[in-house]
Amino acid sequence: MAASAPETSPPTNRYLEGAYAPVAEEVTLTDLRVTGTLPPELDGRYLRNGPNPLGPVDPATYHWFLGDAMVHGLRLRDGRAEWYRNRWVRSTKVSELLGEAAAPGDRHGGMETANTNVIGLGGRTLAIVEAGARPVELGDRLDTIAHTDLGGSLPHGYTAHPKVDPGTGLRHAIGYHWARPNVLEYTVIDPTQGAVIHRVDVPVPGNPMCHDCSITEGHLVIYDLPVTFNLDVVAAGTSSFPYVWDDAYGARVGVMPLGGQPEEVRWFEVDPCYVFHPMNARESRVADGSLEVTLDVVRHPSMFRTDPHGPDEGPSSLWRWRLRLGPDGEPSGPVRETRLDDRPIEFPRVDERLAGRPARFGWANVLSSGGDNLAWEDSGLVRYDFLGGDLSGPNERTGAVTATDVPMGAGRAPGEAVFVPRSDGAAEDDGWYLMLVGDRAEGTTTLDVLPAEDPTAGAVAQVHLPVRVPLGFHGNWIPLR
Template sequence: MRYLEDHFTPVEEEITAYDLPVTGRIPAELSGRYLRNGPNPASVDDARTHIWGMGQGMVHGVRLRDGRAEWYRNRFVRVPGYAPMVHVIEHAKQIFALAEGGLPPARLDDELNTVGFAELGGTADGFTAGAHSKRDPLTGELHSLSYMPGHDFVRYTVTDTAGAVAETVAIPMTRTPFLHDFALTENHVVLWDTPLGFDGFECRWLPQHPTRVGVMARSGGDVRWLDIDPVHVSHTLNAYDDENGVVVDLVTAQGPFDPADPGAIRPVLDRWTITPDKVHQRRIDDRPQDFPRINDAFAARPHRYGYSAATALYGIPFSSEGAPSDEVFTNALVKHDLLRGTTQVHAFGRDEAVGEAVFAATGQAEDEGYLLTYVHDPRRGAADLVILAAQDFTGEPVARVHLPARVPLGLHGNWLPDRAGVAA
């Protein structure tokens, strides 16, 4: 029942609202749409056995332009048989809702209505773009790793700026892993094979299965595998190449991991430096956090800043660095300065609920821009779109856009800055 109640309660109605009320000032340089996807089951056969992430997806969006919040829309992702509810991205001037594994994405129009199935990253054996497909900001290409139960390989695919498959590689595996995310650098693809995987068509933690990390050149070729102690990998912050090897910042947790209860783990932020013969692991921050993001202009290249969420999904208190012992939060955003090894915490009210925050760049400096996230406001019984200045992270939000509906805690999204010809 946990993932159908409180901050997870599904929304039943699709809503369109215009000229939204705002507290504060929306920065005039923010012109685009903030979209976020997540599970929103329209109906559940048995609430006692419901798994978060099953059922329909719903995309929530706010359109910002000229210092105004022009509209809010929420729309079910309407494809039969499965749920593209993990992510929402823009590629080749189209919007896609992404599903787990290698299942086809759904294509959305500019008003978030479902157009139909999409062949984004589609290959002859039925694989398509994965849930955490990553865009290289310098080439504009989209890189994906996809898996499907019953297949003893995962598929790496590169989709060009026009949406056509430019390269694809089948990577042999000993069984089908649950490969929710991966890492990308300028020259390499990094993946992991953990105890979480498929036994037939059932996804479960298999403690006897070894944990290993693989590194492959983006041009393909053999994968170099290195063994590490058992660990669950949640999400990647970013990765890059340097003189020491391949550096990956990512969220990990000790197992076992139960797909039916994703909030039962304690995720932390780590750094892996992968050399030819070893994965060197270092804890960056041992406080519970997840949903890490960066300024995507620095994706696959060296980064200094990262942002993560201490979210009610896990329900674990998060202490503010250097704060009194009673200053703990279950809802906060965290800014990591990975060069200095420091953090800043922006806490929300005890009964509010915050999820992933995305970075909207407005300048050339890495932290020149804003963080956008949905925060449930229990006083109104609805959500706000909260806008924080990245360079004044602990200060008051520059704006709170008051939405007319709840936004359940969900998964991933993106800031889609305006492109030529977009009038929605």
């Protein structure tokens, strides 16, 4: 009797299952059920972007960061939840699969899946992503209008994490593209013009993945860290994502004046690690005339070293880095690196009105951690209170940071929390945290509205969606007042 081949199980991929599993259709829901009372000040749209593959994908090589983009949105007005919509952002592939004509607009470098963030810019809504794709403009009801180069002012792609200077309204960003090695692209957008007004290439020694940046009152901070472009992993068939950990690359942080030139960047070495998202940054002058730059970042010990499917290497935690430029503007001493908290966290945020300035509060998702693995689907929320302490002084940690866990309830998986102030001049804790929370047992979702004064008190309102919103990435509140 001939021997038979052993049975093998089909490959699995956690980013295609459970709380990550893609939804199969676009829906529109109106007059949504609300428990509690929606604050009447919430007049606008809560939007969130994330991967949602359309059509079959290979679980053996699928990477979470590469799924087709889907934006989810809720319209709140006059204490009511008027609608919920989810719409695929129309890349050429998505349009073809849906039997539609391709969305207009020029693409860049073969990149067009804008699946990571969604922002407002001068009255327009843009879905954005890093690594070379241009922004995609969406309508008020999330239909795709066009891929845009911002009136011809954006020669390459953009990023998922621009930083808005609250003093000027200008939007600063660092971008990169695999076909442009040895440079990172610094752009400044004027929202009143809807166009890039400043652009320079910053030389780097390789081809790094630069996911985010920071700003202070006067400087841009660049994270040049050891995750670099590598086509070998794609050729080997282990992953469709061509960025991996590179032990030989090194790790450093660059500081340059806002609106500055490449030759003005000053570099500081840090211990090898990866930072997807800084929480905030700030600067201050010290007695001898030196400039101290303080960075609060979520630090991963490595990234894409072993897991070819997503960011499953940790634990990541909140660290404070202090960099000093001497009176002559040159680096003065090594970076002082201090861990502020040992909770495994990601998706840190602050009040956007205080980006690059001292802020009392910050918050993040707490992840379940088993060994080196991070369980994004079993997350909670933590709020950090810096207690109004000396946020810009020389002390590393003198009891000025406390952390409060915010319970979500069993089986409920929250996404990133966004702060909405009660009014333009309201305090940091006078407003609400908005976050989508999935119920894994019921397959439903709520938009939870938590009081910023005391988020542990529970939601003042919940908007109930009879559908599941998969775990995704970033979003924002876009007021319509």
